[in-house]
Amino acid sequence: MVRLITHNLLACHVKGCTSNNFPLQFKDVQVELxxxxxxxxxxxxFIPRLEWGALVDAARQLGDTSLPxxxxxxxxxxxxxxxxxxxxxxxxEEGAMICPNCNHVYPISNGIPNMASAYHQPIxxxxx
Amino acid sequence: xxxxxxxxxxxxxxxxxxxxxxxxxxxxxxxAPHFSSTRYKPWPIIAQFLSSLPTGWVGxxxxxxxxxxxxxxxxxxxxxxxxxxxxxxxxLEIAQNAGGIQREVVWGNVLEIPWRAGAFDYxxxxxxIHHLSTPARRKLAVQRLIxxxxxxxxxxxxxxxxxxxxxxxxxxxxTECSTNNPVTxxxxxxxxxVPWVLSSRSASxxxxxxxTSHDATAxxxxxxxxxxxxxxxxxxxxxxxxxxxxxxxxxxSAGEGKGGDGDVxxxxxxxxQDGWERSNYFVEVRRWQSIS
Ligand SMILES: [Zn+2]
Numbered sequence: 326m327v328r329l330i331t332h333n334l335l336a337c338h339v340k341g342c343t344s345n346n347f348p349l350q351f352k353d354v355q356v357e358l359x360x361x362x363x364x365x366x367x368x369x370x371f372i373p374r375l376e377w378g379a380l381v382d383a384a385r386q387l388g389d390t391s392l393p394x395x396x397x398x399x400x401x402x403x404x405x406x407x408x409x410x411x412x413x414x415x416x417x418e419e420g421a422m423i424c425p426n427c428n429h430v431y432p433i434s435n436g437i438p439n440m441a442s443a444y445h446q447p448i449x450x451x452x453x
Numbered sequence: 454x455x456x457x458x459x460x461x462x463x464x465x466x467x468x469x470x471x472x473x474x475x476x477x478x479x480x481x482x483x484x485a486p487h488f489s490s491t492r493y494k495p496w497p498i499i500a501q502f503l504s505s506l507p508t509g510w511v512g513x514x515x516x517x518x519x520x521x522x523x524x525x526x527x528x529x530x531x532x533x534x535x536x537x538x539x540x541x542x543x544x545l546e547i548a549q550n551a552g553g554i555q556r557e558v559v560w561g562n563v564l565e566i567p568w569r570a571g572a573f574d575y576x577x578x579x580x581x582i583h584h585l586s587t588p589a590r591r592k593l594a595v596q597r598l599i600x601x602x603x604x605x606x607x608x609x610x611x612x613x614x615x616x617x618x619x620x621x622x623x624x625x626x627x628t629e630c631s632t633n634n635p636v637t638x639x640x641x642x643x644x645x646x647v648p649w650v651l652s653s654r655s656a657s658x659x660x661x662x663x664x665t666s667h668d669a670t671a672x673x674x675x676x677x678x679x680x681x682x683x684x685x686x687x688x689x690x691x692x693x694x695x696x697x698x699x700x701x702x703x704x705x706s707a708g709e710g711k712g713g714d715g716d717v718x719x720x721x722x723x724x725x726q727d728g729w730e731r732s733n734y735f736v737e738v739r740r741w742q743s744i745s
Contacts, residue, residue, distance in 0.1 A: 331536055331557045334511070334572045338565055347569055359555065364531045370509010371534070374574065416555075437545055439560045440567035
């Protein structure tokens with residue numbers, strides 16, 4: 326699953342790529358919306374951990390402009406609902422994320438991002 | 454001597470990554486659907502660790518497997534958010550829906566760090582580092598875990614298999630060392646294969662993992678040997694301390710870091726607890742920094 330809560334944590338880690346390697350840019354993504362349980366207490370505690378600007382940009386790339394440029398001082402339910410939706414209800418199912426610095430491509434398939442670098446590419450041994 | 458559950462001493466050969474691909478990752482990819490339903494009960498130390506976290510924290514489960522820890526804590530579900538990382542794609546397909554709710558999982562390697570540095574408040578590494586086949590790789594995995602958590606307040610729990618097994622464990626551990634693992638090394642851990650027996654007759658029945666005898670049925674079973682490094686007493690704590698020192702961290706509590714000079718923060722790592730629980734060793738650490 327790649328939701329924006331995870332996208333906000335991911336960074337390019339190709340050897341030598343240490344600056345401007347966050348946030349990864351979406352490319353050719355397929356998005357699905359799915360309801361998730363609203364947990365305002367979690368969100369209030371979680372907000373200081375976010376890279377807010379990166380979250381707002383990522384949401385706009387996906388066509389959601391509901392978030393303000395800065396987090397508001399008053400965390401009312403209306404705002405928390407919008408944040409909840411952006412963070413936890415928008416699923417990127419297919420597509421890729423691209424490093425803004427070195428252009429490394431991290432593919433997303435079936436909702437799972439492949440974040441292994443070229444050296445550590447997993448072997449393909451799918452039996453199902 | 455129960456043939457099917459016997460643990461065999463082995464010598465790691467080849468490139469360690471190739472070795473682990475063959476004897477760890479490809480095994481888990483194949484046994485994933487059968488492996489998953491037999492393992493779900495969290496050990497007390499792990500459950501307590503995850504219950505003790507403040508609401509709103511975000512964490513990493515490095516080597517999440519089937520994602521059985523992603524729904525925790527049981528007493529406050531949803532109060533923290535754990536992201537799962539694993540190298541077995543088939544296990545991640547299961548982890549994606551651990552506990553019947555959609556989870557966040559990432560396909561990757563525990564020796565890499567595909568995150569913003571220090572992005573997580575906490576991290577757990579449960580039954581993962583013992584699948585790495587050299588001391589250097591095990592240390593690197595611990596370093597990646599430490600680097601993933603906040604330098605100011607990050608907490609991490611590492612849990613590995615112990616040579617010292619619970620009396621209730623049905624496994625027999627080889628006492629003699631292989632020729633390439635001389636007796637002088639006996640204070641350290643052991644490299645072993647732990648078999649996983651998959652019955653072709655009843656792949657959906659988990660009890661089939663221990664066949665009764667070597668008969669025609671057993672022949673139809675498929676045996677997968679998983680590589681483990683079984684840790685000796687004190688080995689995990691030493692590994693964690695070495696990993697932290699190599700990252701330039703002081704070992705000790707935050708108070709001991711006072712009195713540095715200038716504006717450079719003094720960074721350290723405290724061993725909050727370590728011990729043995731049900732055939733496993735664990736170490737819990739806390740990062741801290743102080744600007745004098
Ligand atoms: Zn890059």
